Amino acid sequence: MARAADSELQQHNAVSRLHAAFSLPRRGFFKLMGSGLFVCLARPGAFSQESGKAGRGRHELPTTIDSWLHIGDDGEITAFTGKVEVGQNVRTSLAQQVAEELRVPLASIKMVMGDTELTPYDMGTFGSRTTPQMGLELRKVAASARSLLIETAARNWQAQPTDLVVAHATVHDPKSGRAISYAELVRAQKLTKVILDDPPLTPASQWKMAGSSPLKVNGRDFVTGAHKYTSDLTISGMLYGKIIRPSAFSAKLASCDTSPAETLPGVTVVREGDFLGVAARDEISAQRAAAAIRTQWEVPGQISERDLFSRLRATPSQSQSESGDEHVTGAIDEARAQAAKTIARTYTVAYIAHVPLEPRAAVAEWKQDFLTVWTGTQRPFAVRQELAEAFHIAETSVRVIVPDTGSAYGGKHSGEAAVEAARLAKGAGRPVKLVWTREEEFTWAYFRPAGVIDVKSGAQADGGLVFWEFDNYNSGPAAMLTPYEVPHQRIAFHPADAPLRQGSYRSLAAAANHFARESHMDELAHELGMDPLKFRLKNLTNQRLRAAFMAAADKFGWGREKSSSGRGFGVAGGIEKGGYIATCAEVSVNREQVRVVRVVEAFDCGAVVNPEELSSQISGAIVQGLGGALFEAIHFENGRILNPHLSSYRVPRFSDLPGIEVVVLDRKDQPPAGAGETPLTGIAPAVANAIFDATRIRLRSMPLIPNGLPAAGANP
Amino acid sequence: MSFTLLVNGAAYSLDVPPEETLLSVIRERLGLTGSKYGCGEGRCGACTVLIEGSPVRSCSMKIGAAAGKTITTIEGLASGGSLHPVQQAFLEKQAFQCGYCTPGMILSALALLEHITAPTSEQIGRYLDGNVCRCGTYPRIIEAVHAAALSRSKPNGKSRG
Incomplete structure (x- = not known):
């Protein structure tokens, strides 16, 4: 599965190269921090243990630092991470974990995030890694800092470290009654400590701050409008940018007349090859200047939506062996004959858009040859690299800063707006802000991949699965393996030469693969005349997923009488990114109108760091997942997006909201897993299965009902 | 053109092109960036402000239509350090x-x-x-x-x- 995930990353990240370059903190960084205790955590084996005064030389720092922490002589604690906040609440949940290990109030922690100059290198905020990996790193750093503080106090007092205790940012000696605050302990010191070993961590069963649900640490700024997203920033002398877009994808600029714009006061036109943009003193002037430019584009013929699925099936972009995503056990060909019931079905998923409410935006400023860009991205270090390459400068001449961002959902891995703003700023000789329009965001960002998934399966009369064949074309390999026990399996991912730019989307292909697998399991259960939940449990030994299914089914009342005709129940579940998900849905169907009336979702992601925000992530993922399940789809023809507006691309609203009940299975004995993605994966198949239960109409394409329920028999 | 806007209890005299939207004026000219651009066609509500107490999509209203009327943005709700x-x-x-x-x-x-x-x-x-x-x-x-x-x-x- 890890292999599949890596391949997913390679395939779907718009910036594909992910070398582990590490930016050493500049000398200025240490000056900024002043005196105090500075603790870094290096991965074991990567570096020999060193400690000493800071500033003796950069070479002392290891190359695989994941996080660091500073305790100032004013008692302020600053934790640094390359992760970014895009609404998933990690600014708060990471601070909770630092506060927990340091035994300090949450308010005393300051998180510095997503700044390539100040924070350690980080590959990016994706893949549900922040909680299991960065949370763990920061807990280790904080726990190590706590041990160091105890050791320092013990030395001062000539006491045994084991006799001392910490609470409320103070080390106490219960025997002598002495106490000293962290601030006093680190005063006048300038200590840098690199930690390699794994310090003992506070077990989840003893958590007090972690495991609780404090309000967002900067929540007040969001309800007052004070928070500055990238699109809200202004800097001195700043101009406003606007890009003149091609009339279609892959278009070449045949000719253009920029002179009408150039004569406007205060307008700079920047043209480099097919890049064409303007910078002006305000937004309206930039819009006028852009509108004044006349362009002609040469548009090559391109694949349209009606040919999408045949195209994906017909044009593998690389050989299967290269893709490396084939999983085989047993002997499928011999097993077919052992099955009492076999079926073969095809499922499809459409391209969909992330629609982050804050579109791509960037503010770029050149000072001599040093470039600073503020931008909303999930991958500040990759965007730094993108900028360095675009302008042929060293990465050390670029700083990327990510203000807490108006959502991303996997859609902001790349730095398009950052590069464009920097190009305009360079041309204009002034800082430039560029905010994409909604139409630009719908057109020039990237999409969740469309896909075709063929599933063939067979079972014995008693419901025991015999064989399982699963071929995913283009949508991706995430969560492609089945959690059910099947002796004979062949599961493969086939990358394709896809017609639209595609990339990561919350849960990656797990949503598509769960849709295909869990729909198919339902179909097979009905063919066998078995209850869909019993059929799953019969073929499932994983105890955590079984527990999730049982918890969801119990809360939902699986098997109870339906309140009226036209109601249907559906169930789906799976395992992804360390999370165990089970979803039950109830739909009501009235003529062609389908309404999802109730959803119960059980989720186990190990020990829970922040229960209220976890529950919000789960219900939010269900709502977002409903969009892709029911009606979201990007329509395109010959290199143009046909519905690049919210008036033509439907997203879930209050009126689409079902009753949502979340069951969180808090496993304090298990390490925390990420929770931003996997809760999205169960909803589409659960709803499709519920629609079948209500109508006997099997829908095998996401979105399921973009135009209401099709007539019976209209299935492909 | 010259317009007078009454925003969060303060009066502003502004000289801006008449095709400029209310959203653009309050964000860019007045620096009140709590109102957001989301879709530019009044379909997402991120730009909502109150005019005479009623919600209005400021991205889809030209500045002239808002002139002289009482406008409340998110910045106008909290008072004296306490939240609404x-x-x-x-x-x-x-x-x-x-x-x-x-x-x-x-x-x-x-x-x-x-x-x-x-x-x-x-x-x-x-x-x-x-x-x-x-x-x-x-x-x-x-x-x-x-x-x-x-x-x-x-x-x-x-x-x-």
């Missing part, structure tokens, strides 16, 4: 994730509570249906509006608005 009850309820109910829709959502909710002091969940959903929360925190927002209604109804509670 609707803001307080959104904060306490954790009714947002990325927060980008929150200013528009709060202003729409406030306008609803001016019409209906104790709305049902259905009434809240209907009234706020033009405000998109892409993070999907709709259940929390409904809870927050209920909480705000309750807090405003208490005789000793804060009842500004």
Whole structure:
């Protein structure tokens, strides 16, 4: 599965190269921090243990630092991470974990995030890694800092470290009654400590701050409008940018007349090859200047939506062996004959858009040859690299800063707006802000991949699965393996030469693969005349997923009488990114109108760091997942997006909201897993299965009902 | 052209092109960036402001149409360091994730509570249906509006608005 995930990353990240370059903190960084205790955590084996005064030389720092922490002589604690906040609440949940290990109030922690100059290198905020990996790193750093503080106090007092205790940012000696605050302990010191070993961590069963649900640490700024997203920033002398877009994808600029714009006061036109943009003193002037430019584009013929699925099936972009995503056990060909019931079905998923409410935006400023860009991205270090390459400068001449961002959902891995703003700023000789329009965001960002998934399966009369064949074309390999026990399996991912730019989307292909697998399991259960939940449990030994299914089914009342005709129940579940998900849905169907009336979702992601925000992530993922399940789809023809507006691309609203009940299975004995993605994966198949239960109409394409329920028999 | 805007109790005289939108003026000229651009066609509600107490999509209104009228933006709600009850309820109910829709959502909710002091969940959903929360925190927002209604109804509670 890890292999599949890596391949997913390679395939779907718009910036594909992910070398582990590490930016050493500049000398200025240490000056900024002043005196105090500075603790870094290096991965074991990567570096020999060193400690000493800071500033003796950069070479002392290891190359695989994941996080660091500073305790100032004013008692302020600053934790640094390359992760970014895009609404998933990690600014708060990471601070909770630092506060927990340091035994300090949450308010005393300051998180510095997503700044390539100040924070350690980080590959990016994706893949549900922040909680299991960065949370763990920061807990280790904080726990190590706590041990160091105890050791320092013990030395001062000539006491045994084991006799001392910490609470409320103070080390106490219960025997002598002495106490000293962290601030006093680190005063006048300038200590840098690199930690390699794994310090003992506070077990989840003893958590007090972690495991609780404090309000967002900067929540007040969001309800007052004070928070500055990238699109809200202004800097001195700043101009406003606007890009003149091609009339279609892959278009070449045949000719253009920029002179009408150039004569406007205060307008700079920047043209480099097919890049064409303007910078002006305000937004309206930039819009006028852009509108004044006349362009002609040469548009090559391109694949349209009606040919999408045949195209994906017909044009593998690389050989299967290269893709490396084939999983085989047993002997499928011999097993077919052992099955009492076999079926073969095809499922499809459409391209969909992330629609982050804050579109791509960037503010770029050149000072001599040093470039600073503020931008909303999930991958500040990759965007730094993108900028360095675009302008042929060293990465050390670029700083990327990510203000807490108006959502991303996997859609902001790349730095398009950052590069464009920097190009305009360079041309204009002034800082430039560029905010994409909604139409630009719908057109020039990237999409969740469309896909075709063929599933063939067979079972014995008693419901025991015999064989399982699963071929995913283009949508991706995430969560492609089945959690059910099947002796004979062949599961493969086939990358394709896809017609639209595609990339990561919350849960990656797990949503598509769960849709295909869990729909198919339902179909097979009905063919066998078995209850869909019993059929799953019969073929499932994983105890955590079984527990999730049982918890969801119990809360939902699986098997109870339906309140009226036209109601249907559906169930789906799976395992992804360390999370165990089970979803039950109830739909009501009235003529062609389908309404999802109730959803119960059980989720186990190990020990829970922040229960209220976890529950919000789960219900939010269900709502977002409903969009892709029911009606979201990007329509395109010959290199143009046909519905690049919210008036033509439907997203879930209050009126689409079902009753949502979340069951969180808090496993304090298990390490925390990420929770931003996997809760999205169960909803589409659960709803499709519920629609079948209500109508006997099997829908095998996401979105399921973009135009209401099709007539019976209209299935492909 | 010259326009006078009355925003959050202050009067501003501005010389701006008449085709400029209210959203662009309050964000760019007045620096009140709490109102957000989301879609540019009045379909997401992120740009919502109150004009004479009614919610308006400021991205789709030309500046001239707002001139001389009383405009409230998210920056005008808190006073003397204390949050408006609707803001307080959104904060306490954790009714947002990325927060980008929150200013528009709060202003729409406030306008609803001016019409209906104790709305049902259905009434809240209907009234706020033009405000998109892409993070999907709709259940929390409904809870927050209920909480705000309750807090405003208490005789000793804060009842500004």
